[in-house]
Structure formats: C-alpha cells, structure tokens
Amino acid sequence: MSFLFQSLLTIGLPLIGLPLLIHLINLRRRQRIEWAAMDFLLESQKRNKTWVVLKQFMLLLLRTAAVALAVFMLAGPVVRSGWASLFGRGMTHHLILLDDSYSMSDRWEESSALEEAKRAVMRILDQARGRADNQAVTLLLFSEASRMAAGSGATIDRRPLDAEAMTELERYLSRLLPSETGAGPVEALQAATRLPEPAVDETRIAYLVSDFRRPQWQKQAALRQLTSRLRQRSAKLLLVQSVYAERPNLAVTRLAPESGIRAAGVETPMEVAVANYGAAAVHAVTINIEQDGARLPAVAIDEIPAGEEATGRFRVTFPEAGSHQIAASLESDAVEADNVRYFAAEIPPTFPVLLVDGSAEGDDGYFLRTALSPGGRNRGGWSPQVEPPSFLRQHERLADFAAICLLDVPRLDDPEIAALEAYVGDGGGLALFLGDRVQRDFYNQSLYRNGAGLLPAPLDVPTQLLVDSQAAADVQVTDHPVFDVFAGQRNSFLNVAKFNFYHAIDPQWTQPESGEVRTIARLRNGAPLSLEKKLGAGRVIAHLAKLSPRPTELGAWSNWAINPVFPVYANELIGYLSAARRRFDVQEINQPTTISVPEAEYQPDARVRPPRNTGGGATVAATAKNGQLTITAPDKPRSGVWAFDLKTRDGKEQTKLVAVNVPVGEGRLQIADREALAEALRGIDYQYALASEFDEAHDDLAGFRLADTLLYMLAGALIIEQLVAVSASYHPAGGRRSA
DSSP, X not given: OEESOHHHHHHHGGGGGHHHHHHHHHHHTOOOOOOGGGHHHHHHHHHHHHHHHHHHHHHHHHHHHHHHHHHHHHHOEEEOSGGGGGTOBOEEEEEEEEOOSGGGGOEETTEEHHHHHHHHHHHHHHHHHTSSSEEEEEEEEGGGHHHHHXXXXXXXXXXXXXXXXXXXXXXHHHHOOOOSOOOOHHHHHHHXXXXXXXXXXXXXXXXXXXXXXXXXXXXXXXXXXXXXXXXXXXXXEEXXXXXXXXXXXXXXXXXXXXXXXXXXXXXXXXXXXXXXOSSSOEEEEEEEEEETTEEEEEEEEEEEOTTOEEEEEEEEEOOSSEEEEEEEEOOOOSOSGGGEEEEEEEEOSOEEEEEEEOSSSSHHHHHHHHHHOOBTTBOOSEEEEEEOGGGGGOGGGXXXXXXXXXXXXXXXXXXXXXXXXXXXXXXXEEEEEOOTTOOHHHIIIIIIGGGTSSOSSOEEEEEEOOOOTTOSOSEEEOXXXXXXXXXXXXXXXXXXXXXXXXXXXXXXXXXXXXXSEEEEEEETTSOEEEEEEEETTEEEEEEOSOSOOSOOSSOOOBXXXXXXXXXXXXXXXXXXXXXXXXXXXXXXXXXXXXXEEETTTBOSEEEEEOTTOOSOOEEXXXXXXXXXXXEEOSSOOOSEEEEEEEEBTTSOEEEEEEEXXXXXXXXXXXXXXXXXXXXXXXXXXXXXXXXXXOOGXXXXXXXXXXXXXXXXXXXXXXXXXXXXXXXXSOOOXXXXXXX
16 A cells, blocks of 8 residues: 555644543543532442443544544555455556657667666556556657647547557657657646646656756756646656766757858858867867768867867858758767758849948949949859939838948938838848038937937047058957958058048047947047947948048048958948848757748749658648748658748749758756756655666555545544444433423
8 A cells, every 4th residue: 555645644643643632631631529419320320331431432433533534535545456446446647758859869888868768668657557457648758848838639648558558659669769859848847737637536647757967957946846736736756867877979059151141152151160068178070061962171170178169160152043051060979969950041143232322423332332243253242232312212122132331321311211220120231431421410310319320329520530650550440350351461451541531429429338339440549430339130330431532522531442452341341231131041840840932923832852851742732921921841840951842933943941950958968866856856755766777666656546435434434423422422312301
C-alpha cells in the first residue's frame, strides 16, 4: 500500500490518539461529592457496571476509528494487489513528458541522450502493463508543446495500456528521432498544465524525462511555478535524467552578409560565427563553405576560448540574379544539428537608390550618381535615380528604394517629411548632404524638431575652415563601416581631402547620452563633419558640407567628391544605409516555413520541395490576404534550404529559396545535476533518478484507490458512534419521558 499524500498521513497519524486523550482529561476533571441520596444510584450502577464500561469502551473505539478513517481517506491510500479491486476503483494515468529537442542527440559511445530516455520510458510502460489495475499513458514530446498551445492534443493521449498499445508504443519509440527544435521544459510544462484535471478515480503519475541542461533550468522562477502546478495535479512527480556527463560542442551560430545582400556580380562580404560551448578552448577550427552546391575555400579560426564565440569572414559573388544559397558547416562532434547553418537570398540585378537633387545646377546628383554607377565594367550593384524634390510627393514609391539621399535640398513640405520619417522608421536609410541652398531655420524647425526629427543636430551658419599649413589632414574619421576605405595604410587618401566650408552645429547643442546620435567624422578644428542618428528601425547620416566641388557664392566647399576613393566611400555609404532593406529570408525550425509574394504577379499554386528532397515535392495552394499570397510548406519544418517553385501570371517559372536553421543555444551541453535541480525546485516534492538506474520502485502509486471505500466506512462508523453514544448516555428513553 502507498499513499497519494504522504505528508497528510504523517500529520494525521498522531490525531488518532485524540479521542483517548480527551477521555483521560475528562476523567481527571471529575470531583467526588458525598450525597446520601446517591446511595441508591450507586447500588444500581454496581449492578450494571460491566455493561456501561463496555459501551464506553465501544464508544471510544468508534471515535478513534472515525479519526483514523478520516486521516487515511485524506492521505489517499493506493493498493496494488488484485483483491483490492473488490473495494477500490480507479485508473493509473502515466503522464510522460519526453524531451526530444536537438540537445538530446548528444552522443557517446554506442548511445545517446534520447536512446537512454526512450529506454527509461519503456521501463515505465513495462512496469505499468504488469499491474492489476487499469493503466493509461499520455506521451507528450517537448516538440509538440507549441502545437498543443494552438489547441491540438498530444500524439498519444490517455491511451489504455493493452497488448496492442504496447506494441504500437514500442514501434513509435523505436522510430522516434531527436527533433531540430529548441523546445525547453517551460513550454512542455505549460502544455502539461493545460491538460484536463485528473478524474476522481484517477491516480496521475507525472514523469519528466530530459537531459536537464543547465542554461534552461536557470529560469528558476518560471520553472518552479510550472513544476509546482504540475505536482499539485499529480500524485507523484519523477525527474529522470538521461545524460550523465558533459561533452564539448561547437555550433555555427550565424551566417549572414556583414551589411545586407549585394546585387548580382557584386562581391558580398559574409561573416560566419562559431560558438564554443565546451569548458576548454579549441584551436584551428575549420569551417567548410558551399555556395550553390560548389565548395569554396574554407574559413579558419585560430582559437575560440571556452564559452565564447568567434567570427570568420569570407567573400562571395553571385554571378546572376535569382535565388542563391550558402551553407557553412563544421566537423562532427557531440551534437550534429548545430554544426551547419544555411543562408538563402533573392539576388536582384541592381538595387534602386533615390537621389533627390536640390542643387542649382544638379551637380551634386551628378557626382554621386557617377560614383554609384560609373558604367562599363565597374559594377556597384546600384541603380541611382536622380529626381527633383517634387518627386517626394509620390509617397507610395519611396518604399521601392534601398536608400534615399537628399542633396542640398532647400526645404520640404510636411507630407514629404512625414513620408521620409515613415520610410526611415520602417528600416530605410537616409543620407543628407547639406550645401549652400539649405535653409537653416527650416531644417532646425521641421527636420531637427528638438531632436525628434530626421536631422541629427541643429544647424548654425555656414562656417569657413581656416587654413592650417601644419595640419596633416582636414578630416579625421572613426572606425565606422562607411570609412573602412580609409583604414590602415590607405589613410594617406585623407591628406588630399580639402574642406573650405561646412555647416557648423548650434553651440548650445549637446550630444544625447542615449547614444542615438554620434559623430562619425570631424574636421581638424574638432567640428563635426558627419553625424549618424538612429530613428526607429532605420538610420540617418548627415554630411555637413556640399558634395559638389564646383564653386558657389561662398566658394568651393570641398573636393570630397573628386577624392580618388570617393566612389568606394559612396558605395559603402549606400550599402550601410540600405542594409536593413536589402533583406534575406532566413527562418527557424520553430515556425512554419512560409513565403509571401505579390498576388498580382504570381499564380496561387506552388510546388514545395523540402531540403535534400529527390522527388517532385508537393503542390500547395496559397492563401491570399491584403494583396499577398502566403505559401506554407506542408511538411514539418526541418533545417536546410526549401525550394518554392512558382509561376508568374504570364507563365514564367521562378524558384525562391528559404533557409531554415535550428535555433541557437540548444547545443549548450552543461547539465543541471541533482543538486542544481534541488536548488531550482526548492519546496517541491519530487523524486529524481538517472535513466540508467530507473526501476519499478518508482511505480509505487499504481493501483486501486480506496478513498471512496474509506469514505463509506467513515460514514458508517459515525452513524454507529451516534447510536452507541445515545445508548450509553443517561438520558431517559422517549417512552418514559412522555409518561
């Protein structure tokens, strides 16, 4: 016999002696008083003493039994023997939460974390099948938790354990492989607490079978609350750990362009990051790179300290417009799932850039357009479009451009300002080149707007930079990405950059401590030349001097546009500003794999081919909403590059690729041992076991519940106690009282 609530039994057992204690206390409180008239009563008492004492003894036993029955009933006794089914009723429900996240693929020798966990689950099922009472099982995988949050049930839900079910469960577990999700205990416990409450005759035993990784179990507040809630709904909670030692592991955590994708034929700088989740530094790490299936030179990282991440860089060029893919992979280690990362993008022929030229002769637009698209074999990947300020009235067209440049624009209307602010706030990049036509009061009032507008800082009057023959260079730049061309030995190019005039900053202005505005280049007198401001998801860079070297009424402002490296600077500037809008489609396993395309351009059906697929894929109907077609892959998400074969409205075939990666961090293999779990779950009643040591001693709550039988016995004992109490009292019988 075992008890559902052992603590109640421990507290209640001493209460069984309470009736005896009260009886003894009442005996001590009696006082002997001599009264002559009592002699007749004493004589009668002597004749009936035996019968009276017997009644009093029966009354004491009944009261003691009533307290004992109440204590045992509340403690929830469970009996496993077959004869108990004559008195008890119920079902033992085994709720098994099985971790199948990709950290469970941790391998050693001939086993793995998931294999150990599956063996423990089979022991649970074998023990349950051998019991005499009714047995049922619910198997909830960690990877199912998010699906259950949407209203779905567990794959195996309250399944009676008969011979057929055992065969099916054994087959199911034998085919079960680690998922590629990063689902943790929080999600699984949330799903478990959403299950229906146990029935009256149900004994629920909960098992949490996992590798218990330390990073996940450090979220102590949420885990303690959810685990406590599960424990309250269960007769017993067992934690079964399937990993016994920590192993080193490397993971590719990032594969992406340094500053957005580039156009076809333009070299794209890429970066790949590798995390060392082990306890010791690793050396000479080799990262294999593939582009569209072709092997590229490997990237080498000399050293990655323990617990840290290192980044390697390489360059790729996509020769043609269209969908392309890249993969970065490591050699095999404890966990294979995070050894590879994928990248896919739709590479355009060029990226459109809007140049709004407000200069008198249109010369600012000429120099910047020439630098971005010089023609011939010099391909920058930009398609600059020079327009007058009136073009900004076409607000709906601004989203088509990768970046926008305002070149010496005198002023703008309020709707145009609002459209530019919305463009930048949504991730767009804006460059302001300020020349002699800029209206200072308008810029300060409407574009700076006390720090809330596009302009990073309020302007003062145009100022002349005095000649200093001793100065080495007029310009001092920071390590900002747009000035990479001036780094190292190439700093000599700054010596030929000459500035005569610039827009000074209002001397009352101070740079915000928030860091949203910073100076990225200064003149030799310390005055800011270039300022950057973050606004929403986008950024603004203000260049406080006219771009064209041609003379104005003040004279020539600078020779910046004819500096030998200005074309490189112009490309880096536009590349930096447009990085957020030159998007690429990379998704994670935890979400359905989808793409969205304009409804007006594509037919509503698509063929979806999963990664490493040799067949023809599956045809999927798109969902139309708000002018977009959304296509969702029918199969369960898995890592790799998915292909969506589409047809345009005019019948042309196109293939769009989507890279799907495993979530970062699940490969941290540090384990939470028995002591760490005890600290995280302090105050919760649970039992702990290693999967290799798990045995039938943990199935002691399976059996028949006797609470109902004890309740009936308690009611009977109370009725009999009342009858005996009336019989043993000195009250006259009803007939004699009426006489």
